Amino acid sequence: MTKPAQQFFLAAIFLCGLLPARVCAIGQEAELIALSNAWIEAEVRHDKAGLERILDERCLITSTSGKTIDRTTFIDRILNTEIKPYEVLNEVVTVHGDVALVISTTTDHTTKFTWIAVKMEEQWRVISETFSNIAAPN
Secondary structure (H helix, E strand, O other): OOHHHHHHHHHHHHHHOOOOHHHHHHHHHHHHHHHHHHHHHHHHOOOHHHHHHHEEEEEEEEOOOOOEEEHHHHHHHHHOOOOOOOOEEEEEEEEEOOEEEEEEEEOOOOEEEEEEEEEEOOEEEEEEEEEEEOOOOO
């Protein structure tokens, strides 16, 4: 994670203790968007340690084929696949206490990602992700 992202996380954690709950939720939503960006960066850079920090050891990933794999298998696949940089549109970022739902779509509108994170020891960790292909309009 970049130094500015780390500083943002620390500021958001500090501010959540001082501000009303809705403002805190907005800060947590920003944390999750930053986590999404860090995750993409870790995949593109083949950053195994970064992926292990983001993905909980019990994380399960379901591919577009419907097959579900564990964190180790997913990370191995990422490390052995060329991934070009990409961006996502974060359509839904909803925080429910220490659980968050994020739904994102690639900017080329070909893939949708739905993932769930849990906040543990003041850090968001992804516990599940499902990929969906988006059909081209007829």
